Amino acid sequence: MNPRKTARLTGAVLIAAAMAVMHSLPASAASSGGTSATDLSVLQIEAENPGLLAAMKRDLGLDATAASELMATQSAATATENSLRAALGESFGGAYFDAATRKLVVGVTDASKLATVTATGATAKIVAHSAAQLDSTVAQLNAREASAPSTVTGWYADTVTNEIVVTALPGTAEAAKAFAGYNVRVKEEAAPQMFLKGGDAYYIGGSRCSVGFTVRGGYVTAGHCETETGSAQPNNGTWAGSSFPGNDYAWVRTSGVTLEPRVGNVTVRGSSSAATGAQVCKAGSTTGYTCGTVGAKNQTVRYSQGTVTGLTATNVRCAGGDSGGGFITPAGQGQGVVSGGNTATCYFQPLGEILSRYGLSLLTG
Structure with missing residues (x-):
């Protein structure tokens, strides 16, 4: 990409070519050959978010009808979780979306509150x-992170099993339990890595990262894209703020570019946080558009470059250069930006915290 030319930013990737014009459904579609409401919904999703249904079929095994129904179900589950979190107060024991039953499961510590949930x-x-x-x-x-052995790669609260999980390198479970306590569950896995390497998307010196979400005046991305590349400025703007380690977020102020409210091909509608177990997709400049499931939230991850707290885990595929790319639900709710991961896990920094920290306004369509 030639940085001297005007670039077009989507909500997740810097696109060199202009995006296809979104076509609206014809007013007569409802009566065309007796088209059902479900078919019309599928047509509208494809028109507004080209390629989304294909990605969900490839990564989630869902046909167009099932994907459309799941989007509606998950949107309702998100609203329900937010409502119950407030209604249950201290007895709220976390919530997750059960993919098998397509229902929200809500934990409670007080049996008298079960009816409130049901x-x-x-x-x-x-x-x-x-x-x-x-x-x-x-x-x-x-608070004790500095005393953790180097073989411990992080920890989090598992909403599904209602327990604390500590992640550690293979063969080091005992050291992890000695640090965190023997009442935790240890999960052995490969070390997480930052996703940053030379390439094309947006440049920082000889490296590249991915745009996350467009906001008024620019876009948000991963913080390590700034700190790990020294004083270099992105080729499409200037750093307006960043935080890493501790957090992993940044925002870039742009000028002379067209900002679009999209992540990949999905139009951004808002930033409501999806439940654990919900389906989510990511757009990054290396692996493109990939989908998977939301895992544990508020996870602490110990990269070799520094520790980051408050991340959300997913099983979405991502790789070097995807850093900063946007995570979004199929229904258009922004979730966060890619931080890092390994071959099994991709972590994202929640979007709400980034917007709040810098007082940014998310662009929506």
């Missing part, structure tokens, strides 16, 4: 620990 149509489950208690344990481990 009244919303969600599945209620008695758990031993509240979400606040689990988050408090994560915070305590964060």
Whole structure:
């Protein structure tokens, strides 16, 4: 890409060629050959988000109809989780989306609150620990991070199993338990890495990263894209703020470029956080558009370059150069920007925290 030419920014990748014009459905579509409401919904999704349904079929095994229905179900589950989090207060034990039943599962520590959950149509489950208690344990481990052995790669609260999980390099479980306590579950896996390498998307010196989400005046991306490349400026703007380690976010101020409210081909509608277990997709400059499932939230990850707290795990595929790319639900709710990961996991920094930290306004369509 020639940085002297005007570039067009989507919500996740710097696109050199102009995007296809979005076509609206004809007013007569509803009566054309008796087209069903489901078929019309599928047509509208494809018209507004070209390529989304193909990515969901490839990565999630869902045909167009199933994908359309799942998008509506997950949007409702997100609203329900937010409502119950407030209604249950201290007895809220976390929530996740069950892919098998297509229902939201909500944990409660007080049996008298079960009816509050079931009244919303969600599945209620008695758990031993509240979400606040689990988050408090994560915070305590964060405070002791400097004393953790180098073989410990992170920790998080597992909403599905209602327990604390510590991640560690293969064969080092005992050292992890000695640090965190023997009442935690240890998950052995490969070390996480930062996704940053030379390439094309947006340049920082001889390296590249990916645009996350467009905001008024620019876009948000990963913080390590700034700190790990020294004083170099991105080729399409200037650093307006960044944080790494501790956090992994940044924003770039741009001028002379057209900002579009999209992540890949998906139009951004908002930034409501999806439940654990929900389907989500990512657009990055290396692996393109890939989809998967939201895993544990508020996860601490120890990269060799520094520790980051508050990340969300996914099983979405990503690789070097995808750093900063946007995660979004199929229904258009922005989730966060790629931080790093390994061959099994891709972590993202939640979008809401980035917008709040810098007082940014997300561009939506």
